[in-house]
Amino acid sequence: MATYIIVAIVAYLLGSISFSVIISKKMAGFDVREKGSGNAGTTNVLRSVGKKAAVITLVCDVLKGVVAVLIALLAGVIIKDLDKALLVQLAGVFVIIGHTFPVFFKFKGGKGIATSLGVLLIINWQIGLICLVFALLLMALTRMVSVGSIAAAVLFPVLVLFINQNYIVAESSNWSYLIFSVVIALLVIFNHRTNLKRIFTGTENKLSFKK
Numbered sequence: 001m002a003t004y005i006i007v008a009i010v011a012y013l014l015g016s017i018s019f020s021v022i023i024s025k026k027m028a029g030f031d032v033r034e035k036g037s038g039n040a041g042t043t044n045v046l047r048s049v050g051k052k053a054a055v056i057t058l059v060c061d062v063l064k065g066v067v068a069v070l071i072a073l074l075a076g077v078i079i080k081d082l083d084k085a086l087l088v089q090l091a092g093v094f095v096i097i098g099h100t101f102p103v104f105f106k107f108k109g110g111k112g113i114a115t116s117l118g119v120l121l122i123i124n125w126q127i128g129l130i131c132l133v134f135a136l137l138l139m140a141l142t143r144m145v146s147v148g149s150i151a152a153a154v155l156f157p158v159l160v161l162f163i164n165q166n167y168i169v170a171e172s173s174n175w176s177y178l179i180f181s182v183v184i185a186l187l188v189i190f191n192h193r194t195n196l197k198r199i200f201t202g203t204e205n206k207l208s209f210k211k
Contacts, residue, residue: 003082004090007075011068011091015098015115018105019060020045027053033108037205040102041110043145058114061099065118068095073168085169089180092119096187111191113149116184120156123177126166127159143206146195153188157181 020040024032028049033040035048042061046054072091076084096112096119121128134155135148142148160174160181167177189196198204 003075003079004087007072007087008090008094010071011094012098013103014064014068014071015095015100016102016104016109017064018099018102018109019064020057020110021105023053023057023060024049039110040105040108042114043207061110061114062118062121064099065092065095065115065120066122068092069119069122069168076169085167085171085176088123088169089176092123092180093183093187095119096184100187100191111149112188113145116153116188119184122168124163124167127156127163130159131155139207144199144204145207146192146199146204150189150192150196153185156185 018040020032020042024030024035024045032045032048036044037047038044042054042058045057068091069088072087073084076082076087096115098109099112099115100109101107102109117128117132120131131152135152137148138151139145139148157178160178164174171177195204
């Protein structure tokens with residue numbers, strides 16, 4: 001039990017490293033949470049700081065998810081008789097929670113999309129890529145990052161129902177991954193609750209591909 005708790009704590013602390021805040025302060029001299037939407041995420045960094053800072057933020061946030069899951073997997077390899085699937089799933093959930101409520105930054109973080117992508121890609125690269133392409137397609141069509149993000153999160157559990165291969169830890173049944181995917185989807189939807197209100201009222205911010 002102690003190992004599961006330690007893995008969850010490590011993942012949470014890793015997720016709590018808010019690269020958007022660190023990078024915006026380093027490159028622009030201000031906290032990105034004080035600009036634009038007030039969100040500590042890649043989209044707000046793009047709008048408030050610029051493309052270079054946004055790319056760096058995106059890569060770092062994706063890697064947070066990847067590294068958290070790999071640490072959990074390593075713990076399962078080193079310590080025998082542990083449920084490796086549960087370990088990586090705990091890491092995946094808690095690294096996103098850490099990103100959303102970072103202990104190092106007064107619990108005001110981002111919405112966890114890039115970190116969720118990292119988690120998906122390492123846990124099942126096939127599902128991760130499908131969700132990524134689906135999200136990008138919707139973002140291009142609607143010019144709303146939130147629409148692509150929410151739709152991809154909803155797609156995740158659906159894909160788990162039909163895809164039984166390429167998981168980082170294989171199981172005879174996908175029931176635990178299904179529960180995990182639903183938890184991730186609910187986290188993403190919860191983090192986008194204000195976006196959903198703006199989408200329904202037609203006031204959601206849109207990306208401009210000309211800039």
